[in-house]
Amino acid sequence: MTFKHRLFSRRKLTLSIVAGATAIGLGIGSHAIASSGSSNAVSASASAPSGAKVVPFQPGQPGLSKVVGQVPAGFSPGTGTIITGTAANKAKAAALTAFPGGTVNRVVLLSNGEYNVHMIGVNWPHHVFVSKSFTVVGAE
Numbered sequence: 001m002t003f004k005h006r007l008f009s010r011r012k013l014t015l016s017i018v019a020g021a022t023a024i025g026l027g028i029g030s031h032a033i034a035s036s037g038s039s040n041a042v043s044a045s046a047s048a049p050s051g052a053k054v055v056p057f058q059p060g061q062p063g064l065s066k067v068v069g070q071v072p073a074g075f076s077p078g079t080g081t082i083i084t085g086t087a088a089n090k091a092k093a094a095a096l097t098a099f100p101g102g103t104v105n106r107v108v109l110l111s112n113g114e115y116n117v118h119m120i121g122v123n124w125p126h127h128v129f130v131s132k133s134f135t136v137v138g139a140e
Contacts, residue, residue: 069138080108095128
C-alpha cells in the first residue's frame, strides 16, 4: 500500500466518522426539541399556583381580550423605550409575581414613568403595567 493510498483511506475513514457523529447529534437534537414542546405546556401550567391569573398558551387558540386594572392613558403597543438593569428587573419581578407562568421578553419604560412588561408564552396577559414604585397596576 502506498503512502498516498493510506492517506486517502484515513481521510475517508475520518469523514465517515464525522458524518456518522453529525447524524447522531442531529437525531438527538431533533428528539430533544420534539420532546421539549410537549413537556413545556405541562410544566407551565403545573408550575402556576392555584388561583393564578395566567392562561397557559395553547397553540391554535386565540388570546383572551380583556383588561384588568389601569392601562396608562394613551398607551399604544410599540411605544416607549426598552430598558435593562435594576429597574427592568424589579418591574419584571412584580409582573411575574402577579401573573406567574409567562416569559418576559422585554421591559419598556413608558412616557409617564410606568413600565410595560411584555409577556410571551401565555394567551393573557400580553402587557403588564407596573407603577414607578414597582407594583402591578393593570394588564391587558
